[in-house]
Amino acid sequence: MIEDQFVTFQRFNDKAAALALGDMLKQHHIEYLLEDVSANFDVTFANNEIDKDFRIKLKPSNFDNANQLLQEIAAQDLNSVDSSHYLFNFTDDELKEVFEKQDEWSALDFQLAQKLLNDRGVRIDLNEINSIRAQRIVELSKPEKSPILLVVIGYILVFLGGLLGILIGWYLRNQQKTLPNGEQIHIYSNKDRIHGERMMILGVIALLIYILVKFLSMR
Incomplete structure (x- = not known):
């Protein structure tokens, strides 16, 4: 991955929330x-906010700084959290899971989980936090489970016409995800990506054959 490439840091369905984070980062x-x-076009004409997708993108080298900034701001907001907040009903193990899967929770949730655990006498030191984060990166870096059904469908579509098989092949070969540290990795294993590459090649061949046959039949 090119270090100067911007990758998705956070996603919002509310533009105002995305702009607020942007202003904070700019400051x-x-x-x-x-x-x-x-x-680009809502066929329901309902202007549904759920379908909105605004993305704040950062350079991977800035992910740690941005996350640290959000944690500092969240720490300042802890005293204003109402006791009706859902985390107050979490068990110790559930609060620890917020730690283990920090990327799935907001900065405020993470800070509040730490505070609640401390209040309950459950201490988590900095070394343990760093160890948990490192292990989380290892877990998230593992390839997704092999999409056997998608691979089978892809090969079938390749020989039925080519184009849809090429698209599935491209997806298997190139689809990526962004880790919490900003690193981008391929979602699927090398084996599945090889299947995707083969689909793309076979799909192009099948498509060319189809076009050639169609052309010859018109003569």
Whole structure:
């Protein structure tokens, strides 16, 4: 991955929330991009906010700084958290899971989980937090379970016409995800990516054969 490439840091379905984060990053001299990847046309004409997709993108080298900034701001907001907040009903094990899967929770949730555990006498030191984060990166870096059904369908479509098989092959070969530290990795294993590459090659061949046959039949 190119270090200067901007990758998704957070996603919002509310543009105002995305702009608020952008302003905060700008104030702390963290370079960012705001990208609107919402559907260009809403067939329901309902202007559904769920379909909105605004993405704050950062350079991977700035992920740690941005996360640290969010944690500092969340720590300042702890005293204003109402006791009706759902985390107050979490067990110790559930609060520990917030730690283990920090990327799935907000910065405020993470800070509040730490405070609640401390209040209950459950201490988690900095070394343990860093160890948990490192293990989480290892877990998230593992390839997704092999999509056997998708592979089978892809090969079938390759020989039925080519184009859809090529698209499935491209997806298996190139689909990526962004880790909490900003690193981008391929979702599927090398074995599945090889299947995707083969689908793309066979699909192009099948498509060319189809076009050639169609052309010859018109003569």
